[in-house]
Amino acid sequence: MTRRRLLTGVGGAAAVVITAPSALAGLTACGSERQLICRHQRTQEVYASWPVETGAVVTHSWVHSIERSRWTDSYRVEADGLLLVRTEFQEYGAGMPLDEGVVTLEDGRVVITEIDRPFEAIRWIHSHRVDYRIGIDENTDLLDPLQLPDNEPVELRPA
Template sequence: MIAALVGVMLWQLLVRQPVIEVRVAGADGTSDQVCYFSQPNFQLRWMHSVEKQWWEEQYQRQRDGLLLTTTYFEAFGAGTPSTETLAPIQKPGYLGYQINEKLPSLNWVVSRLTKGEIDYDNYRILIHRWVPDYSEVTIIPKAYGFIDRFQKDLCHELPSDGSR
């Protein structure tokens, strides 16, 4: 019985779970704010600063990075991709393009004006309320061990206003 218990404990310590880590560099040398989620698919959503229309990017976690699969937007303007293939699934009120671009990680600057959010598995994280304006958010696929998961918070368990 003890050997089985030790075996289970060792297995838990050695098994690594693939996650998406969301990290915000601490201002003025303070420690970083970090959370994670284990779902492989997520969406970034924000209000375009010029067009004042919603933009959405859909991503998938992969072994060696992230895959930007599709982009959706409500208005067509400067900087809008126009040479890509239309997304196979179109959303009402949006124009969507299939992108399929691999990225090792994402660096995303958010502010209250652009109302940035991270959506995954029926959770909507209002990242623009969680971090100070113009914070750089790094989103990167990682693998967490059992202990790592206890030392970090699930993103949807953090308060939206950034308080702890």
């Protein structure tokens, strides 16, 4: 189903402008375990790290400030970086691309799959007000979001 077709069947969608920060990339030396690193974008201060393998799914989610519902981006760790493979949200609105991936409705939520867009790192300005969540595979709550600095640029990347 195309986004245009989905939009004609989904009434009452709030107008939203979103720029979803997204991505991961990098490998460590051969024989070393890869880590997903959560760090400050400018100072490189590391806040947390977790083991991650190629093929793992990294999720980054938050409560949208206008919709007041959870938005989740999912990335697959590839040998040469991260690939945005899925995004899920409650309402479809302004600012969303109309020509990327496959759009479906699942349990009343808009789900876009087969996006397959590579990223270097998942980047965002962290806020204590939007309940950010970081996950790897089935563990979707790896870090207390209040442990990260408020209103500071943060990123996730494998190393």
